[in-house]
Amino acid sequence: MRTAFYISDGTAITSEVFGHALLSLFPVDFAHETISFVETKEKALEVKALINKTAKKSNEPPLVFHTFVNHEIREIIDSCDGIIYNFLEHFVSPLEKQLGISAKPKAHRTHSIHENSYDYRIDAVNYSLANDDGSNISNYEHADVILVGVSRSGKTPSSLYLALQYGIKAANYPFTDDDMEELKLPSFLVPHKKKLFGLTIDAQRLMDIREGRMSNSKYSSARQCRMELREVEKLYKKEKIPFLNTTKLSVEEITAKILNQTGLQRYKY
Amino acid sequence: MRTAFYISDGTAITSEVFGHALLSLFPVDFAHETISFVETKEKALEVKALINKTAKKSNEPPLVFHTFVNHEIREIIDSCDGIIYNFLEHFVSPLEKQLGISAKPKAHRTHSIHENSYDYRIDAVNYSLANDDGSNISNYEHADVILVGVSRSGKTPSSLYLALQYGIKAANYPFTDDDMEELKLPSFLVPHKKKLFGLTIDAQRLMDIREGRMSNSKYSSARQCRMELREVEKLYKKEKIPFLNTTKLSVEEITAKILNQTGLQRYKY
The missing domain is CATH 3.40.50 (Rossmann fold)
Structure with a gap:
């Protein structure tokens, strides 16, 4: 080779x-x-x-x-x-x-701590970790974007990638089984509705992923996966939350599409 | 412009x-x-x-x-x-x-879910999150690397970057004030000593970062920062743990140097 x-x-x-x-x-x-x-x-x-x-x-x-x-x-x-x-x-x-000017090469030009955006990115990583998976619902006024979706639809890796690569403070909040009966937007998300971005995924792919975590459970059953996805997609449409199906997308593609659809500002190029 | x-x-x-x-x-x-x-x-x-x-x-x-x-x-x-x-x-x-062959261009060649390494990377992100900041000390046999160091020396962003970019399962464990008197390697880290990689940082920079989080605290005091750094560096040397000063390095540079020094295998190029 x-x-x-x-x-x-x-x-x-x-x-x-x-x-x-x-x-x-x-x-x-x-x-x-x-x-x-x-x-x-x-x-x-x-x-x-x-x-x-x-x-x-x-x-x-x-x-x-x-x-x-x-x-x-x-x-x-x-x-x-x-x-x-x-x-x-x-x-x-x-x-x-x-x-009309000469290049001024320096060593360590890119990917170094001297880029202006550096502190933004570390702050954003800390923010995204502290606000992962609905762990801190009182803190959303500082978010640049709040990803929502069912468990295992791609929220966490996407939030971290937005933070690490682009310095974007990305929180994420999961809709769980408990929320599903008459799913509506939780009251603490309502004031931040403009920051919401929804993820969804095909039921079969969701079942496969959940099966790998908890096999033969209600959580990974076809019925449960289909129901949760049906409910969140209904919510996205009703509340006019922009959303994306992540089934065939890498984390780089998901985040590029989120940036595309939201026009979010990047702190790093 | x-x-x-x-x-x-x-x-x-x-x-x-x-x-x-x-x-x-x-x-x-x-x-x-x-x-x-x-x-x-x-x-x-x-x-x-x-x-x-x-x-x-x-x-x-x-x-x-x-x-x-x-x-x-x-x-x-x-x-x-x-x-x-x-x-x-x-x-x-x-x-x-x-x-001696022709290029076969396809759309979406790079950064897509079709790269072989994709599932590794998502598994690694999940692993690194679940094993961030000493949260799961029973799980280190699955780690590719375990970053150690004092609070705010760069462990968490570096672990996440190793996982997201390279599919490396990077846990991290913090040495805190409680550990400092006669600092020695915790018993649960001893069997995994070959996976340890230490981070350190200049005292002034550590004080500045900690001051931003908890100003006028013991945690951010010059005396405390200097003592913690002295103790961990002594431990690294005594236990022959490879280590790195992160003061002037970006997360990309820290991870590139960790890969360099450890020879860790990347799952993604």
Whole structure:
């Protein structure tokens, strides 16, 4: 199997996203290797030796995705026996022409604590954890969004992703069996109705997920799942709460669609 | 201010990372606009109209970062009045030559539920939440890693990030004031010593963070913060627990360094 290296002087997250987006276009399996914080010439020489060793072991040269801006380190990596893909290189000079200014590369540009948005994100994570699963119903005036839905419809991972990635204070509140008879909006949610966003899910998928947690229970029964979903969807429509079916969506897709539909402001790009 | 558009037929996360990495090289502010799930020609025409309207309002054409693989949609976006940066385009044909096969573009390639790693990640998020802040000390045999440290040293956001991004089951356990006299490893952590990873932080930064939560308390006092940090660092050294100072690090950097130092396997790339 061919090896793909993702290398950077910082977290290497950008190199990973870049390389992964490209390699996912090809129906081939790769061995993945991320090497972060390559900040010195010594470390770069070690990495070069590792790439060369990997190249020797295999008949095919490794693919090397990197984003170095430091010239000395970059030259060392570029001189290895791998095939180099440096996505910054190709785009910097057209951008310089377009913007009429020179690039000012610094190490650790992205994904660092120096981004303005950093404290927002940690605050948002703390908020979302403290307001997960209806644990703190007195605190919704500080929420940017309140996700609602039945148990296991995707509220918690989506709230955390909104907080961690975008600095959005996302609370979530579950509608449970006890709420279901004549389901209506709980009084403490009424003042925050504009912040509500509903999740729903196909009954079969919900049964499968709940079965994994509590098999052969009322909670995971077809009858219960269908009833809960029917009730919450009725509520969403009656109260005009925007909502989304999460059955075939990843947490990234759910949150992108929530941002799309609500126009919520992100604190991080 | 010039506008940067990030556009895709999926979440647009790849376009955002790509554009942000490039623009962060330039000391200029941009207005950012993400448009996700542009999946039809009709939607593409709307987006083109929006870009053209933005171009007209400003003296400078917007920058447009996209990753479209569908030709029809791509042609519509490429014909707008913005400046197009399509990072897939430049790299696909060199990669095809190198791999000796043709790219097989599909929509929604990355960040979707169809990635093999998806269920791992949701399981890991559930695990990390259930085992946050020492809430479930009987469950550590299922952990991939257990972060330890004093209150507010970065354990919780780091655990959640490891789980959400990499599918790693990260528990965390806090050392509190009660533990501090003659601090030693709690008995329930001893069997899992190889999974422990310590966090520490500078006393001043810890005081600032704790002051924000409980001002003028023993908890946020200089004396208490210094004592707790001295004790945990002594423990890390005595027990040979690898550890990291989080003072100047973002959650992305903390987790990248934990992966680096532990060699933990990621379930997602």
